[in-house]
Amino acid sequence: MDFRRTSTALTREQKLAVVSVADVKAQERITNSYEDALIGQYIEAAYDYLAGPDGWLGRCCLLEETFEAYIPNPGGGFELPIRPVVDLSSITGFEVSDGAGGYDPVSAALYAKSVNEGFGYILHSGQSSWPISIGVDPRRYKVTFKAGFGAADDVPSPIKLGIIMLASHFYQNREATFSDNRITAVSRQIEFGLRNLCGRYRISRDHS
Template sequence: MLRLVTPPATPVVSLAEIKRHVRVENSDDDSYLESLVSAATGMVDGADGWLGRALITQTWDYALDLFPCQRSGSIAVLPIPLAPLVSVTSVAYTAADGTDTPLATFRTFNATSSQPAYIVPAIDETWPLTKCEPESVRIRFVAGYGAAGAVPAGIKHAIMLIAGHWYENREDVGDRALAKMPMASEALLMPYRNWRG
């Protein structure tokens, strides 16, 4: 289970950027345009987003029922579900005896990559045994590109295309033929998508 702890401090696309994109100069539709940007961002950002990544820096809690099992000749890898990872703030678990215990040492891989990172036990260690109950492993992590200016231009432009499409086509049905969602937005987003199982 993923739960957002600290949402992004600013939108990915500013009001000025979306107004320039849809060629609106007055402020009559400002709040409506901001809501469209928010909805379009929600389609691609975070735990439920199409990209499987965090766009602007945000903090998440990730809960699992147990640590992954180590199989013969392999490392028990625990993937962090959103990229890019900034840091793992804490890992805690409910021990077999029921005590809540912080995990002092672990290793993080792919932390500087735009692909999902993962953590593994410290060298010569294994994951500890946990109590058999839901959410017995808890991870807090920070993910995102940083500020809005660090979000890749393709992602920002796709959000503007989606919001602009909704601004021009405000109904699902009507008495005129509506254009389909531009495929350009999907093409812009595809290189950044993390494929989840």
């Protein structure tokens, strides 16, 4: 399934609303402001490491963003590629190609929207067949939806703490940790910390 983000890319300021520079400074017991800009960069890097289509959490958005997903044939139904989809209102459109570069709404009688444990679905109603057009078009059907926990206050606290932990790690270890003779201890601490804090929100593409 092909998909793309259609909302404006998140800014650093939006990401810092989830975890602030002050949060990381409190974690590291930093009392000066000399490196605030650098800490902001570390927070953004930690956010990007966990979230988004390629993030460690597995196609999970933290702040709400809008996407379009494309599929050649819905079959009996399909799952939306980004999560969490909060409720049915987050799935805002389902359309079929008009063959001339545009899209027309699919009849509401042909499908149902569903949300289960943060995953969004388009399901065939079984009333009649999907609209058919000639030729192979990998973008014949388009669904528009929103994914993300919502605003900054809606992001789960374990994920926020995971961002703080990662940003603190970046602050403390400004070179690659494998050049340090403590590599095993450092890497395993970070790995176990992330898994303990954020692992419950991490889901692979096969839902494992």
